[in-house]
Amino acid sequence: xxxxxxxxxxxxxxxxxxxxxxxxxxxxxxxxxxxxxxxxxxxxxxxxxxxxxxxxxxxxxxxxxxxxxxxxxxxxxxxxxxxxxxxxxxxxxxxxxxxxxxxxxxxxxxxxxxxxxxxxxxxxxxxxxxxxxxxxxxxxxxxxxxxxxxxxxxxxxxxxxxxxxxxxxxxxxxxxxxxxxxxxxxxxxxxxxxxxxxxxxxxxxxxxxxxxxxxxxxxxxxxxxxxxxxxxxxxxxxxxxxxxxxxxxxxxxxxxxxxxxxxxxxxxxxxxxxxxxxxxxxxxxxxxxxxxxxxxxxxxxxxxxxxxxxxxxxxxxxxxxxxxxxx
Ligand code: NAX
Numbered sequence: 001x002x003x004x005x006x007x008x009x010x011x012x013x014x015x016x017x018x019x020x021x022x023x024x025x026x027x028x029x030x031x032x033x034x035x036x037x038x039x040x041x042x043x044x045x046x047x048x049x050x051x052x053x054x055x056x057x058x059x060x061x062x063x064x065x066x067x068x069x070x071x072x073x074x075x076x077x078x079x080x081x082x083x084x085x086x087x088x089x090x091x092x093x094x095x096x097x098x099x100x101x102x103x104x105x106x107x108x109x110x111x112x113x114x115x116x117x118x119x120x121x122x123x124x125x126x127x128x129x130x131x132x133x134x135x136x137x138x139x140x141x142x143x144x145x146x147x148x149x150x151x152x153x154x155x156x157x158x159x160x161x162x163x164x165x166x167x168x169x170x171x172x173x174x175x176x177x178x179x180x181x182x183x184x185x186x187x188x189x190x191x192x193x194x195x196x197x198x199x200x201x202x203x204x205x206x207x208x209x210x211x212x213x214x215x216x217x218x219x220x221x222x223x224x225x226x227x228x229x230x231x232x233x234x235x236x237x238x239x240x241x242x243x244x245x246x247x248x249x250x251x252x253x254x255x256x257x258x259x260x261x262x263x264x265x266x267x268x269x270x271x272x273x274x275x276x277x278x279x280x281x282x283x284x285x286x287x288x289x290x291x292x293x294x295x296x297x298x299x300x301x302x303x304x305x306x307x308x309x310x311x312x313x314x315x316x317x318x319x320x321x322x323x324x325x326x327x
Contacts, residue, residue: 004035004066006121008081010112011088012040012070013049015235016129019242020085025057025065029083029246030253032064040070041077042088074115081120083249086112086140089130099320102135106326109136113143120147127248128154129241133187134265134279135317141267141279142327149277150290153252154265156191156281158237158244159183163193163222167200170218171208177201182283183222183263184272184303185310186317191281192306193222197297219306256285261294272299272307278314 007024011017017040023029024036038057040050047070054068071077078084090104109128116124124147128137133154141152160183168175179199184192195214198205209218221228229237248264256262265281268274271293272282283294299307321327 002034004037005030005083006037006039006079006081008039008041008078008084010041010077010084010086011046011130013042013046013053014088015238016087016241016245017050018053019239020087020245021053021057022060023242023246025060025062027062027064029249031250035064035066037066038068039077039079039081040068041074042070042072044072046088047072074112075119078112078115078124079119081116081124083253084116084120084124084126085245085249086126086128086136087130087245089133089136091131098317099324102132102317102321102326103324105130105132105136106139106321106324109139110143110326113140116140117144117146124151125249125252126152127245127252128152129245131187132317134281134314135321137265137279138277138318139321139326149267152267152279153248153291154187154279154281155241155245155248156183156187156263156265157248158241159187159191159193159222159225159281160263161240161244161247162225163195163218166218166221167195167198167205167209170213171200171205173200178205179260180283181263182261182297183281184307185281186314187265187281188310188313189223190310190313191223192303192310193219194303194306196300196303197283251286252291253286253289255287255289261285264291266291266293269293271295272297274307274311275315278311278318280311280314 042050137152137154164175180197182194195205261283270276274280284291
């Protein structure tokens, strides 16, 4: 057994929190040999429900779960944290403009970034799930000057998994037959699921599916899957989002398998023409506990236009939060 790892989940009493916490406590995040200390951060109105979830966690008698602390104070919630999953965010309410949404989330992610800077462990890794995830991650990072920028990431793994599943269904393959798929850009409707380097059981995906399907079905289905889930379920994706968060952190900490890559939103180093500093989704591998952008992929004209459109949206969001004094 190794030393316990402290994992903070914000929005712990929410839907995704409920789907996430049991999997973390059971060892699915960090493996079967790593004990976990959980810290649940909520707003005051959410604390009681988080206490209920903690009672259920107790009742699972998970061998790896060492402790559960609940707080509505970010300085307590992030104390000594090694892995911070920032799930709680301010959703867009009816009639809310994008600027208002960014400002409201600034009110959450600025103090959380400051608290992470002040009290988290030196090796803290942050995954932002709460939307607008890429820009929320940028805000938190801007307020944590002592934490290296690359430790702040945002989640596009759910989009990646959705794309894998759609392509597998279309080609009659298994998801494990698919390699080299990428989500580029923002976790929003402008995201670009790219199969131009993808192979399915060793064959180029572009030989197996036609362009019309890619443009008219695959890309919009992946990008709008969240809305389709809400329509069908009457509630937004929760278990699949929690699953993707587990995949992201596990790969980040333990490494991605040899021979393929995944997608994660990480601060750009300028690769593929994405302006430096913007938190954009890229093809990535994880080696030695750090994400690396897969280099040297050819970007065709179609991909270029799609990547540029999504990145332009990210730049706009960054400029908007800059204008609000949030970064
Ligand atoms: P819920 O509304 O069920 O839960 C959110 C929880 O966050 C609530 O319990 C609330 O009290 C808490 N909260 C709000 N402000 C907080 C703060 N300042 N500190 C701590 N807790 C706070 O939402 P849920 O369905 O769990 O979704 C959470 C977030 O995930 C939303 O922003 C949603 O848009 C986002 N998603 C992101 C996805 C992604 O792929 N990146 C996919 C799924 C999901 O839509």
